[in-house]
Amino acid sequence: MTAVTDGLVLRLASHADHEWIYRLRHEVYAPELGQHAPNAAGWLTDDLDKDNVYIVAADQDRPVGFISITPAWASRYSIDKYLHRQEHPTLREDESGLFEIRILTVDPSRRGVMTGKLLMYAALRWVMAQGGRTIVALGRVELLPMYLALGLTSTGVPVCSGAVDFELLTGEVADLTDRTLRKYGPLLRDVRPRLRWELEVPFWPEMESCDHGGASIEALGRRFDTLTAHRDIVPADVLDAWFPPAPAVLAALTDDQEWILRTSPPARATGLIEEIAVRRNLPQGAVTVGAGSSDLIYRTFGSWLDTSSRVLLVDPSYGEYAHVVERVIGCRADRFCLRREQGWRVDLDRFADRLRGRYDLVVIVNPNNPTGVHLDAGELREVLTQAPGGTRFWIDEAYVGYSGLGQSLERYAANSGNTVVCTSLSKMYALSGLRAAYLTAPPQIAAGLRRWTAPWVVSLPAQIAAVRALRDPDYYTARWAQTVLLRAELAASLATIDEDLQVHESVANFVLLTLPRGGPSATRLVEQCRRHGVFLRDLSPLSAAFEGRTLRIAVRDASANARTAATVADALRGLQRTP
Template sequence: MSRPLTLRSADAGDMTWIHELRHRVYAEELGQHAPNSEGRLVDGLDGDNVYLVAARGADRVGFVSVTPPWAGRYGLDKYLTRAELPLLDEADVFEVRLLTVEPQARTGAAGALLMYAALRWIASRGGRRVVAMGRSDLVDMYRAAGLRPVGRTVRSGAVDFEVLTAEVTELSRCAAGQHAATLTRLAVCVDWRLDAPFASGPDGCEHGGASFTAIGADFRTLERRHEVITADVLDAWFPPAPGAHAVLTEDAGWIARTSPPTGAEGLLAELAAVRGLPAETLTAGSGSSDLIFRAFGRWLTPSSRVLLMDPGYGEYAHVTERVIGCRVDRLRLRREDGWRIDPVRLAAVVADGSYDLVVVVNPNNPTGRHAPAAELAAVIAAAPARTRWWIDEAYLGYVGPAESLASFAARDPRVVVCTSMSKTYALSGVRAAYLVAEPGTAAELRRWTPPWAVSLPAQLAAVAALRDPAYYAGRLQRTHELRARLAAHLAAVDASVTVEESVANFVTLTLPPGGPSAAALVAECRPHGVYLRDLSPLSSAYEGRTVRVAVRDTGENARIVDAYRAALDALRTRVGTLSTIGAAR
């Protein structure tokens, strides 16, 4: 039996072999470059490329390079101007180049696995489009993988290349569908060492919650919850209000067997009283995702055009792009601007009235920034009448009710405000949420709400929680204190890592360029029972380097800091430096 094929990121020791293999193939075999006396071919992008290597034991058999958008340049820039190939100016474009396999391995699985490895690495870093140069004589192979020529041919030495491109979602769909049997067969015989999962999630939407795999999704080992720190999801660190706890436990048998009020009438009445809103402007749901799917499914079609903030909550991209198939554009938020939503930029982007829907998560998850309500309201008021706005205020409780646009939404038919009770009311498990819209819009959504959409435990707990604002005010203030202390303790571990506080219940860690990937840090913390969230799949703006850490209580925060320190020490020891993905640069 042959040894398994290993897929891994290149390290510094691989680069000499990569340069020598390039020379043997592209200079001596294909005549693409002139041979040289050193027998090595370097690439001008070696300092920016990420190289993935296939090997059998100690024998390397092939590699592929990926040039990420944060490099600021591509190999194709040598052949075509941006005017000739404008897709290179789009965000989230990753270039795949130099797929090279040793002659004796070309009839095996190495080439296909390297192409697939590049796709998974790109998807794990928030890539949305791939561009590549493929030899013209092999274009059918690339077509079979899902790539399509753009109509541009370039010549390098004696070799013609087609410029190819595809959306990452399409390539992933092709791999999971057309090539599913091949991937299933390869999965059992490949030693996958990349810091990207071999396969995407079943629905293609990247969420937190991997910590439940350690607890046990079959619920047979729930005692493990005391050992695992679930800092990869933003559930509250504190329990719900005493009244909510009491109503859930005092007669659990009756609650479990009894059908709830059909339309959550009591919950809607309580929300109307607490928020000072007409009851006819409210619609209840089983969590915000329920409301998102229900509303967007009614309003949008594949011909709809949607604007999302980037980085932003991944559910919105999933529903609009993958479920409905809308045309989705993104307003890129900038690290150098503190991730803030610039109202001038936003107003300019929506001014032509081409968008059917604009989604703003405020405060934003995962950036943790809040756009002042007055600024956002001014942009919406001046925006074209045909554009609908969806404002997600799941984390607004951490800022304050005065910053809500709910009263605006109750009057303006263009605006809907969605609010989850999961995060600030500590009710993630029971699933309760609501939206605010002008009465006609709210009534339409209520008509499309199935009966008993919100469970009796959720209705009872939500009503009890709404009746105890003092309890939650104290818990939210304590969250701010815990967050500040956690950020300070994390920052003290390593000055090369940027620690940023959000306005909500999390902080972010951004590792230095050339240091370990976010995925590597997350994986290294898990043996300590600490689960963090790699933000890389949400946006290429994170460059594969940013981790989100949910605020927990004092004891758990201390364990998070200890695990983080141990993880960095282990990564340093493993490679002799704070470099994993950057070691080949």
């Protein structure tokens, strides 16, 4: 079986492939299957081809099969010719992560071997890398066993097209990936060395953790052997502060460095909690701390949710929430979808209507990462107050300092019955390497979460640094204001590269760069820039709303920002010259 895969190439179709694709489509779906009437040109195309993505399997340089994908951003699918999506819950109109797999076609000489299954796997990997969550397909009845073996589920809805009978199939991308790796993992490992995998996505998916930025730190060596090389790269793929911690922070950590490193911290971080309460005018009983936001997310969600829970997430938003809800806990997550053409704005009237669906937990990141849009605290508070009883809200305010600390809902949360605010001290206070964060919640909720907090969860260096940082608001306010100026300069520099680029300036410490349709993908631009030491964040895996062409670029200092803009410009010129 593996011998027939030797030398097989899997890649995105080139312009030169399309003539062969259209001819094979005609050969198979007209004379052979009778789905379409034969035509004199011997070509078969349809009006979705301009939106479709084709993946080709080639034996050396000779194409031997293909599969077509209609992406979510096409906003229309071939299934629309046969059924009404609103009648099928998994295909609802507001589902921004729906991709259609179409016309899997293999040359007669390659049928019965691995070619078709590898094309299906390649399509699944590509969809996952574009933020796809749900797959729909029309499966030929005679091939149903293969589709079902790959994990797709038949809805039992029959579709007839010409002389061919189909059934409507669906599948969740994460579930399909899990099932594929469990069932075919050993076979894929055996086949992988014999393939030329030329897709822009990795052959193996990352299933155990959420996709994050951070390739820039990985570039320094996994065992930290080349840390000094950090001066040679621009880590614009992560939202760590570009500025150093306050001088008092550095002095406190440096003066007694040896003692700090060998000494156990206060088990319950009581002093840090006291400092937070004083600086934020909060009751101490409403505060609990953690080793960064992720620690608090995992701990809280794990105690609040189970597989029967219903959660509402904003999409796009910080990917850790979807990962914890769907992959770790395994419960249902609905999406409130944002649109690029609406400036990624959250329509609070529409959002309030959505809350009538009665969710166990609603997650709002404000300002939102990665869209960079901020909701006014007063308007958001009104939505929270009027929400149906029994709904809990989790408000992530990791970047609220850029909107002004007066926009925080911490005090509201401390006196509410349904709201928790998560505040990171990592990004805003230049303490990402130390990991410190806190929750503000009604005292009874905070007390419950403290019971699930391990002793010594926040290290001694982190506790000392956080206390000193909170005592110097003037230093950080000045740095945040400087960040706004640097952000504007970076956005302006990027905008001058090409008039077809879209630059969206967030309210936080990053900008979004969207590439034109039909040009290089975000993945290719990120890879090209990395070769020159500039690391950017490809947002494609986070959400299909980014259409595979949006990057997030963190604000660094003026020199690094200038290098970023120049590298992006050079990379785009090089990619435009590449066929």
